[in-house]
Structure formats: structure tokens, C-alpha cells
Amino acid sequence: MWLAVFGVLMIGIALAHFLFGQVTYIGGGEVNATMDSDLRFLNVLFVAYGAAFVWASRDVVGRAREINVLGLLFFVGAIGRVLAWILSGAPTPFYVAMLIVEFVIPVVHYFALRMLTTSSPAGAPASG
Structure with a gap:
């Protein structure tokens, strides 16, 4: 969801x-x-x-790889914000907060997906 x-x-x-x-x-x-x-x-x-x-x-389980690629794009976008900050100056506080979100969400997605794809219900094989 x-x-x-x-x-x-x-x-x-x-x-x-x-x-x-x-x-x-x-x-x-x-x-x-x-x-x-x-x-x-x-x-x-x-x-x-x-x-x-x-x-x-x-x-989610079947498309975990694609979700991680999307997360990587989000993370690289955050790196772009850092580059802009270094080269052009500090953004507004809102975009500083977004920078934190853009670095954290992909990492959280990665670990959540890893748990979903490596764990399995009792007796069922792991998906992924």
C-alpha cells in the first residue's frame, strides 16, 4: 500500500x-x-x-529488483541536490528536509524488501 x-x-x-x-x-x-x-x-x-x-x-516481492532500481534513482537524485547545494548554495529548509527523506526512503525500501524476499512463512519457499 x-x-x-x-x-x-x-x-x-x-x-x-x-x-x-x-x-x-x-x-x-x-x-x-x-x-x-x-x-x-x-x-x-x-x-x-x-x-x-x-x-x-x-x-512487491516479484518486482523487488525494480523497486530497488527506483530507489537508487531517488538516492542519486538526492546526491544531485547535494551537488547543487555545494555549487549553488543552500536550498530552502524544505528542500534540506527533502534531502533527508530522499536519502532515507530508498534505504528503508531496500531493507524492507530484503526482509520480504528472504523470509518466508513456515514451510513455504522464500520468494525472489
């Missing part, structure tokens, strides 16, 4: 950014037409990312 909710949340955030543009970025300020175009384009990919979580939530 959590992965489906997480995916729907990603889709909602991405659609808000896609439809309403830079005003949906906390502390984002003004952007030029090129950046607006790029941000809206990339949010289509964010919708697909959320949809992939919804898809994966239908068979």
Missing part, C-alpha cells in the same frame, strides 16, 4: 509542477523560459517515475 501511495504522491507533485510551473517550487523564484520548459519536460518523467511505483506496488 505504501508504494502505491508514494507513487501517487510523486504523480501529484509532478503534475502540479507540470501544470502550474515554477510557482509550485518552494523558494524557486523566477525562472526564464528555457528553465520553465525544461522543468515541465522533466516532470513528465517524474510522472512516469510515480507510475512505476504504482505498477511495482501490485507485486
